[in-house]
Amino acid sequence: MKLLRSMLSWCAAGAVAFAALGTSAAHAEDINFGIISTDTSAVLKQRWQPFIDDMNRQTGLSVKAFFATDYAGIIEAMRFNKVQIGYFGNASAMEAVDRSNGEVFAKVLYANGDAGYKSVLITNVNSPVKTLDDVFKHPKDLTLGWGDPNSTSGTLIPGYYLFAQHGMSVNASTFKTVLPSSHEANLLAVVNNKVDIATNNTIELATLKQKHPDKFAQVRVLWTSPLIPSDPLVWRKDLPAATKQKLLDFFTHYAKTDPKEKAVMANITGYAGFAASSDAQLLPIRQVALFQQKEKIAADTHLSDDDRKSQIAAIDAKIGALGAPAKP
Structure with a gap:
């Protein structure tokens, strides 16, 4: 009888503990953080995971990274609430705001103090293409490394400020070949003479210069755009107010003083932290x-x-x- 009472007592205690765990799990806030595909998923995870680990520790949220093969994958994931917050470029953020119940709440800060970045058109330093005039004289002879359709610096900005200003649309009838790809892939394609010209941005060039100066020496910049506002962070509008406040507090205070946090940000892509922002930056x-x-x-x-x-x-x-x- 004593054994039975002991077993019943143990079971009751276990049930209470399990119930408490279940309650905790039911109230745990699971957040998927979408990160646009500027590089391979493996490289992005290596850059971002320490930051996400810090987010989990400091907010008490359960945050997991979400990667897709293209920008549209993150936009659609947010649309169907598979992603609740995301790191975007401005063009993809605009799509997330318009189609995925998104709202800009923060933007990145750059370690060099710049308020944004610029789109560039690049070629190999040994390429016969020396100037923009060479590009527009014989475009049908050139292979163009183009950006993701939702990329700000890879498609939208050069499409308007560079090609449209020269009366040219970017398509297969204009160039010998148009090859859409990630910033990293286009940069390496130029370095390795796999494409004649390619779009990219000053962030990727700065990272290449820092990490692979020998490869950076193989790149010639043919054109630089006006300043593009720094990359935004977007959350779903329907996130609970308390969750939004936790996220905003974390992002706006991160890497302001802590040397370890500063190192985490620098490793992502030369970032220094974040500042509050709004949809107005997309204007x-x-x-x-x-x-x-x-x-x-x-x-x-x-x-x-x-x-x-x-x-x-x-x-x-x-x-x-x-x-x-x-x-x-």
């Missing part, structure tokens, strides 16, 4: 995207004059609603 990106739409419509020979005028008028109205237009 110039929205303007450029609308200008590109307008140019495509103006050049579309399949549209009637009336359709073309009405569609352009609709875009002009959207541009006007955003404020003063961006200038190249």
Whole structure:
């Protein structure tokens, strides 16, 4: 009888403990952190995991990294609530805000003090392409390493500020070949003479210069864009207010004084931390995207004059609603 009572007591205690664990698990906040595919998943994990580990410790949240093979994978994952927060470029953040119930809440800070970064067009230092004039004289002879369709510095900014300003659309009929890929892959393709020219950005070039100066010496910059606002962090609008506050506190205080945290940020891509932000930082990106739409419509020979005028008028109205237009 004593044994039975002892066993019953043990079972009761175990049930209470299990119930408590179940309650804790039920209230644990699981957050998936989406990270756009600027590089391979293995490299991104190596860069970001120490930061995510610190986030878990400091917020008490259960945060896991989520990688996809392209930018659209992160945008769609946020749309279906498989990702709750994400690191984006400005163009992909715009898509996440418009399509995935997203909201910009922070932006990265750069160790060199810059307020943003720039898109570049690059070639190999030994390439016969020496200037932009060489690019536009014979584009049909060139293979272009292009960015992800949702990349700010890889497609949107060079598409407008570089190619559209020269009356050129980027497609298979303009160049010998157009090869969309990640920033890292395009950079290595230029270094190894696998493409004639490629888009990229000043962040990737700075990282290459720091880690592989011999490879950096193989790169020639043909064109540099106006400043692009620093990369934003986006969360889903429907996250609980308390969770948002934990995340905002963590991001805006991280790496401000702690040397270990500063080292973690520097290893990601030369970042120094984060600052609070909002959807307002996407304004110039929205303007450029609308200008590109307008140019495509103006050049579309399949549209009637009336359709073309009405569609352009609709875009002009959207541009006007955003404020003063961006200038190249």
